[in-house]
Amino acid sequence: ADHSPEAARKLLRAAYANAVAQAVERQCKSIAFPAISTGIYGYPLEPACAEAVDVCSLEAARTGLHIKLVAFDGTTAAALKRAAAMLD
Numbered sequence: 001a002d003h004s005p006e007a008a009r010k011l012l013r014a015a016y017a018n019a020v021a022q023a024v025e026r027q028c029k030s031i032a033f034p035a036i037s038t039g040i041y042g043y044p045l046e047p048a049c050a051e052a053v054d055v056c057s058l059e060a061a062r063t064g065l066h067i068k069l070v071a072f073d074g075t076t077a078a079a080l081k082r083a084a085a086m087l088d
Contacts, residue, residue, distance in 0.1 A: 012037055012048060013055045020059040020067065030066035035076045045079050053083040 003011060015036050023031040035052060037043035049069075056067045071077035 008037075008043060009047075009051060012043060012051050016052060016055045017059060020056075020063060020065060023065055024063050028065065030068065032068040032070050034070055034072060035080065038076060045076065046082070049076070049079040049083040050086070053080065053087060057087055 016033065019033070020031065033052065033056070035045075035048060038045050038048045052069055056069060059065065060067045069080050071080055
């Protein structure tokens with residue numbers, strides 16, 4: 001389904017937040033995520049990484065869960081690093 005950019009952004013953020021909530025509910029200490037929606041679903045890489053870093057940093061602070069963002073290639077790893085650097 002096609003979504004407006006704002007709806008797509010909210011869905012992407014919810015995917016991370018909901019997975020974190022499930023991990024916390026199951027008393028996990030950590031969770032790892034791939035770069036959600038940056039592959040076949042085609043969410044633009046840089047904005048997707050920025051949203052991932054933002055929501056995961058907020059959720060980690062809120063829950064105490066250790067959250068790792070995992071890249072499947074060098075381009076994605078670089079985008080995640082750039083997004084993380086924006087938080088500093």
